[in-house]
Amino acid sequence: NTIAVRVYDRQMGGGIVKGRVGIYEVQDALLPDQPLPGPWKFKWGDDPQGKDGLRWSDVEFDDSGWQSVEVPAYWETQGFKGRDGFGWYRTKFTVDRSLEDGHPILLLGMIDDLDEAFVDGQRVGQTGTFSDRGKARGRGDEYKTLRAYTLPSEVVRRGGVHTLAVRIFDVQLHGGIYAPPVGLVAREKFLKWQRSQENDWNW
Secondary structure (H helix, E strand, C coil), rough: CCCCCCCCCCCCCCCCCCCCCCCCCCCCCCCCCCECCCEEEECCCCCCCCCCCCCCCCCCCCCCCEEECCCCHHHHHHHCCCCCCCEEEEEEEECCCCHHHCCCEEEEEEEEEEEEHHHHHHHHECCCCEEECCCCCCCHHHHCCCCECCCCCHHHHHHHEEEEEEEEEEECCCCEEEEEEEEECCCCHHHHHHHHHHHHCCC
């Protein structure tokens, strides 16, 4: 592997001047029990009402003409540079048997900026406020929030293949599902990790 670091120094000292340089493992990282890696389907724009009778979140919607993208990654790095506004992701998944009794949590990693998540056309969670007029608003710091939504019990019990659709609104700069973890995790494992993060800040 080759590591290259481009540095621009404007004045005084320059370069990599402080800190431990190396490759490290994050010991308290939250890892999905069932990752949902890319490629996913992606389309720029918004059509929540479904002009053809189907919403972009519906199972029956045909996304064969959508672009394939990697998740997680900023959409700017995948052909949508400088785009702000709405974009949609879609993918298919099944629930591993090992998670059927674990009340799984859907992890969508870090998203810039706001999102609505749908499983089989049913909204399972959102960050930010969305209007029927194609607008969205938030506090401005949602891009730093890990998305973790409860997977409906009927989805787990039903089995089979499920459709995950994520509607995203980017306010400015970068956009999309940009950082892990992305996948399914058992609820107890997630709660244990969440408690450990809270304890880290209880000084």
